[in-house]
Amino acid sequence: MTTSSENNSHSTLSQWLNEYGDDMYSWAVYKTSSKETAEDLVQETLLSAFKAFDKYKLGSNPKTWLFTILNNKIIDYYRASNTTKSINQSELMGKRVDDDNFDAQGAWSKAVSPLWANTEEHLLDNPEFVSVLSCCIENLPAQWKGVIVGKYFDHKKGVEISKDLGISSSNLWQMAHRAKLQLRGCLKQNWKTEE
Amino acid sequence: MNAINKILMLSCQQAAILGAKAGISGLSYFERLKLKMHIRMCKPCEDYGRDSQLIDQAISKIASQKSEERVELTQTQKDKILKSIS
Numbered sequence: 001m002t003t004s005s006e007n008n009s010h011s012t013l014s015q016w017l018n019e020y021g022d023d024m025y026s027w028a029v030y031k032t033s034s035k036e037t038a039e040d041l042v043q044e045t046l047l048s049a050f051k052a053f054d055k056y057k058l059g060s061n062p063k064t065w066l067f068t069i070l071n072n073k074i075i076d077y078y079r080a081s082n083t084t085k086s087i088n089q090s091e092l093m094g095k096r097v098d099d100d101n102f103d104a105q106g107a108w109s110k111a112v113s114p115l116w117a118n119t120e121e122h123l124l125d126n127p128e129f130v131s132v133l134s135c136c137i138e139n140l141p142a143q144w145k146g147v148i149v150g151k152y153f154d155h156k157k158g159v160e161i162s163k164d165l166g167i168s169s170s171n172l173w174q175m176a177h178r179a180k181l182q183l184r185g186c187l188k189q190n191w192k193t194e195e
Numbered sequence: 196m197n198a199i200n201k202i203l204m205l206s207c208q209q210a211a212i213l214g215a216k217a218g219i220s221g222l223s224y225f226e227r228l229k230l231k232m233h234i235r236m237c238k239p240c241e242d243y244g245r246d247s248q249l250i251d252q253a254i255s256k257i258a259s260q261k262s263e264e265r266v267e268l269t270q271t272q273k274d275k276i277l278k279s280i281s
Binding site for chain 2: 010015018021022025026029030033035038042043047050098099105106107123129130137148152153158159161172174176177181187
């Protein structure tokens with residue numbers, strides 16, 4: 001049995017979802033580079049709003065209220081990526097990236113060749129190339145993605161990014177380094193230049 | 196790794212990490228000097244630096260494109276979300 005006030009809040013939220021859902025979804029996709037994660041975050045936001053509906057002050061801007069909740073969910077999402085399990089995953093991937101690129105002395109392994117020769121302008125203007133890279137970013141481990149989003153999307157300083165992600169500065173540099181190597185490898189694998 | 200780089204105690208891997216640090220937190224004078232000297236003597240690192248810059252530019256381009264991109268929830272997605280709160 002649902003009470004009438006619950007019915008009431010449910011229909012209000014349904015209305016808000018229609019009005020602001022796409023804005024929230026777009027923002028979450030931008031901040032996480034993942035449609036799947038973004039959908040989950042919008043869902044969690046609506047659920048939290050439903051549970052805390054009596055804290056919403058009538059007459060205040062619902063969009064502002066929802067976005068406050070959503071932004072907290074985004075922060076939580078990146079913090080949660082700091083669990084032992086996902087740390088192990090990104091550590092494992094990091095090791096693989098290191099081994100693929102460097103020998104035991106830390107010199108570039110022979111197998112690594114430069115990506116492109118003097119075609120930069122052309123590549124940046126190529127929508128296909130950009131979309132391959134986009135896809136590569138989407139497939140990074142959550143924390144590495146957090147580094148990319150913080151640095152390139154939000155233009156945050158290093159200290160802020162490491163605070164957001166709950167990691168040390170040296171960890172942050174290493175992740176940024178590994179993320180870039182991984183993106184480079186992913187581009188090499190998935191972007192075929194016609195030659 | 197050649198002899199001078201050995202003296203400077205900077206491997207290519209460490210140089211690449213310094214490069215990432217430079218882009219995020221900046222480098223000290225000595226770090227900048229070490230990196231510069233390493234790259235000057237190391238062709239693969241010079242090549243990597245170029246790749247790295249290109250990736251930087253491409254990600255920045257993606258960032259500005261995505262900031263204007265609007266994605267919409269489908270009706271199925273909306274129904275699923277609403278169902279979860281009922």
